[in-house]
Amino acid sequence: MSRWIMQDTSNMTDVAYQAYSLQGVSRTFALTIPQLPEKLRLQVGNAYLLCRICDTIEDEASLDIVQKENFSGDFIRVVDGELSPEGFAATLSGSLTDTTPEAERDLIRNVHRVIRLTHGFTPTQRRFIGDCVREMAAGMIHYQKRQSLDGLRDVAELYDYCYYVAGVVGVMLTKLFCDYSQEIAKNREQLLELAVSFGRGLQITNILKDIWEDRQRGACWLPRDVFSPCAFELQTIPDHRNDGCYLAGMENLIAITLLHLRNALRYTLSIPPEEKGIRRFCFWALGMALLTLRKINRHRNFRSGQEVKISHLSVKATIAATELVVGGNQRAQWLFDVVEKGLPHDFSLPTP
Template sequence: MINKQIYTFSSQQADFAVCEKSIKKHSKTFYFAFSQLPKEQAQSIFAIYAFCRTADDIVDLTKNSDELARLYEKLEAFEQGEIPDEPIFRALAVVFDHYEMEIQPFYDMLNGQAKDLEFKQPNTLADLQEYAYYVAGSVGLMLLPILSKHAPEIQEPAKKLGEAMQITNILRDIGEDYRMGRIYLPKEMMAQFHVCNADLGADRPNSQLIELWEYLAQIAEQAYDESLDMLPLIEPAARKPLYLAAVVYREILTEIRTHQYQMLTKRQAVGRIRKLELFHQATKELHQLTAGGANV
């Protein structure tokens, strides 16, 4: 453990490189979007991503509650100013010194990951949305101080964006999650749409599952729309990367529709050519979305 005061962006370049390697490997969408930020902002995003990825890997790969508890303890030490001597925490020390960061969303994300270790299928849509906050809406709050000087004013749309992305993940990974013994579709909604567990293990979705999928997809798409309210209060240099991340992630839903809802046996993704097309579209759309707020 070392006092975090000694850490700077320039002194911890090797640590930030470790974080960048993690996001570049595991999330091409986020890397594509956020690597366009000014260097220190991008590095800060990469550090937060690497922390979240560490927790995610504990849950999905090692499934070790003791290991997740140790990460929680390291975060507690970090909060007290005793920085674990590891690349991710050294990088985060720089981020917390440079921006007006809040620690609670980091704890919320770990609590969300703990829910997956003791997985229970959500009963209601409200349960699903609560889970989506803990594992993803919380991440929106982590990133916000890096992207805006008005973070306290736009927490709700930031949470909505994270939650929309998480519901998108769930809709993309229905078959994969089912094979891992997880069903994130709420029990009440499955009953309402006459979808049974066995339907999730089929080669192709039936009409009832597609109707349920579309119902949740429209909830996610509404959340994407509402999250855009924060764009005028995002730093000008960060607007395009943030908007691009949202647009590309939302496009996953379009890809699934285009491929006749093949989400039970194949993970759909947005190809690089389409990402580049969206990049150019985003440039044109942003001016309209932030009109009147560009100088906030």
């Protein structure tokens, strides 16, 4: 996929702008979303951009927590059709600094185009997407207020955090998938339960990969209970990357993440084999997360996310391997078992 370059988009249709913006804010999703059935691509791409706007508000360093809470509340009203997107965009754009990537600033300036598409979806689709954005925005603010280098209280709080930043997306996608296909809807309850776990697996992988980059922003999303046997606090982990207790804590978190990625596989295999587009979408996300987890496991004392970022070759390998297994459950299970070899399976948490 070519590198995103800032363009004059004034003559683009809203649909074309959405595709352009997706490539700028997430090359991964720009790659995976087109794999979905045509009747889902626009809705899923649109939902992703709305969630990215929540992220942009959360990540802008110049905004204090009151401003973030106000912008998040206003954005929910924009999605619900209660507030002008143009006015919201003008105010938020004026508050963003160069620390926010140019592609995200461009997205904020063009919120009205994204929202026009949102408001053109069916009432059911709009409800699913709106519920997701509402929960995500509220959850992000909740955890922004608690953000520190002290980490999260325990694994239960880690799961709660992951629900708001990733699980809600899995729930929304599942509802859209079930609305699209009566065959998929037959497994609705099981899929909704597994969707939350799928989101946890992807998000904890990202948390582990981004430990050091998050610290630069004053955040640590590691659970303190996993590291409670250690003679150091999470605030001081840069000085203890090679400490046996830190490495053991990382091993536990890798094992916990793998448990959820196994549930991600169960989710994917519960999608009917004939829905190859949806399965491909899920397999790609799962495969890239599993390969990232393998790199983290091999380099538990890594110092930068770049050290454990998977290569373009690994991405291509994931895509190629998916084509071999996308239509069959047994082959997919076998491939997962092969790739997960060497990862820790057992974990233990201190008794409260």
